[in-house]
Amino acid sequence: MLIKSCAIIGVGLIGGSLGLAMSERQLVGHIRGVDVNRENLDMALAAGAIHQAAALPDAVTGAELVILAAPVGTTQELLKSMKPFLKPGAVITDVGSTKKSVVQQAEALIGDRFVGGHPMTGAETAGFSGADPFLFENAFYLLTPTAQTNNDALETVRRLVQATGAVVMEMTPEEHDLITAAISHLPHFMAVSLVAAVAGMSIGDKAMALAAGGFRDTTRIAAGSPPMWRDIFLSNRRQVLQTLEHLRGAMDELESALRRQDAEKLMQILSETSAIRKKLPVKPKGYLPYIYELVVTVPDRPGVIAGLAGMLGEAGINIAEIEILRAREGYGGTIRIGFATPDEQDRAMELFQARGIKCRRKV
Ligand SMILES: NC(=O)C1=CN([C@@H]2O[C@H](COP(=O)(O)OP(=O)(O)OC[C@H]3O[C@@H](n4cnc5c(N)ncnc54)[C@H](O)[C@@H]3O)[C@@H](O)[C@H]2O)C=CC1
Numbered sequence: 542m543l544i545k546s547c548a549i550i551g552v553g554l555i556g557g558s559l560g561l562a563m564s565e566r567q568l569v570g571h572i573r574g575v576d577v578n579r580e581n582l583d584m585a586l587a588a589g590a591i592h593q594a595a596a597l598p599d600a601v602t603g604a605e606l607v608i609l610a611a612p613v614g615t616t617q618e619l620l621k622s623m624k625p626f627l628k629p630g631a632v633i634t635d636v637g638s639t640k641k642s643v644v645q646q647a648e649a650l651i652g653d654r655f656v657g658g659h660p661m662t663g664a665e666t667a668g669f670s671g672a673d674p675f676l677f678e679n680a681f682y683l684l685t686p687t688a689q690t691n692n693d694a695l696e697t698v699r700r701l702v703q704a705t706g707a708v709v710m711e712m713t714p715e716e717h718d719l720i721t722a723a724i725s726h727l728p729h730f731m732a733v734s735l736v737a738a739v740a741g742m743s744i745g746d747k748a749m750a751l752a753a754g755g756f757r758d759t760t761r762i763a764a765g766s767p768p769m770w771r772d773i774f775l776s777n778r779r780q781v782l783q784t785l786e787h788l789r790g791a792m793d794e795l796e797s798a799l800r801r802q803d804a805e806k807l808m809q810i811l812s813e814t815s816a817i818r819k820k821l822p823v824k825p826k827g828y829l830p831y832i833y834e835l836v837v838t839v840p841d842r843p844g845v846i847a848g849l850a851g852m853l854g855e856a857g858i859n860i861a862e863i864e865i866l867r868a869r870e871g872y873g874g875t876i877r878i879g880f881a882t883p884d885e886q887d888r889a890m891e892l893f894q895a896r897g898i899k900c901r902r903k904v
């Protein structure tokens with residue numbers, strides 16, 4: 542056990558997942574949870590993510606560690622209301638998606654025992670129902686200590702975060718906010734704008750009904766929690782606007798090439814960005830650092846997946862992940878099967894091909 546008692550303020554997706562990860566691994570003796578949403582609190586309690594539902598200030602009384610996991614706009618009020626009740630020496634951390642303003646507010650109120658944190662993993666589903674004890678496995682978890690931060694407090698948070706399976710990376714709050722503006726907040730801004738733009742077109746409804754791969758992939762995050770994203774945009778406003786300038790520049794260049802019907806320029810931009818996109822590192826997810834995948838096309842027959850699973854099972858090949866990508870009555874379907882090793886992927890491919898089952902490696 543790393544910590545005797547902890548309070549999680551906000552037991553939604555991230556706070557709930559941390560609670561589950563900490564209790565499953567017995568990292569914390571007693572966890573109290575606070576939430577303005579009774580449903581999330583009840584679910585967190587029932588799932589064992591927290592041991593006790595509480596209210597402020599009781600929840601933080603005697604707690605060695607307090608984790609703020611509500612939208613970033615609540616930080617200041619929460620810290621103000623809990624400050625007089627904090628145990629001397631208690632460590633406070635947060636999981637907010639923006640850091641500079643949060644850390645400034647917290648240091649002004651709490652001092653050197655606040656450690657800014659941000660797990661670089663999550664989903665577009667809000668609330669405890671999406672909580673997952675393995676959410677942090679192999680995910681980057683950014684910590685943003687400042688010159689003020691107490692070393693013991695930092696070490697406490699670092700050890701706890703590492704024990705959830707995450708990979709800690711440290712940077713300044715300023716660097717954090719610019720990087721996340723570019724790779725998280727700007728994409729969200731774009732996804733929201735794309736949904737709004739298409740929805741506003743006269744063909745909007747029909748287009749949405751037909752939306753497949755590209756539109757879905759590019760806009761998935763736009764389904765995220767509105768209060769959470771409102772707070773992120775407001776708190777990282779300057780950096781989001783700064784990165785937006787770069788996006789506008791890139792869009793202007795592409796637009797101008799299109800207006801001029803400049804095929805060469807279009808090819809140059811498309812080739813350069815395609816090469817950069819292909820070089821993105823494979824995202825480690827879950828327990829398995831990498832997944833080696835096959836895409837299998839099967840006929841539309843009951844029991845066809847059981848058949849594939851049976852073949853693999855008999856050959857001693859373990860299925861790490863399985864997903865039905867497309868299925869149409871009468872046309873069969875496409876199934877993605879993930880393996881933990883390239884050897885299993887090769888053997889599965891040979892096995893399927895020997896039986897005349899169409900399959901290919903997914904890259
Ligand atoms: N959703 C994601 O993928 C990620 C979110 N974050 C950050 O984590 C924080 C929490 O986000 P999620 O867990 O996704 O949102 P969520 O909506 O699932 O959970 C937030 C919880 O906080 C509660 N809450 C709101 N105001 C409160 C208050 N004043 N006192 C107590 N509880 C309050 C809500 O009722 C909700 O249960 C946010 O700061 C967000 O920026 C960080 C990484 C990833």
Ligand SMILES: O=C(O)C(=O)Cc1ccc(O)cc1
Pocket residue numbers: 637638660661662663664665725762
């Ligand atoms: O759903 C996704 O892919 C996300 O990227 C979720 C997410 C949202 C906010 C963060 O600060 C970090 C991660």
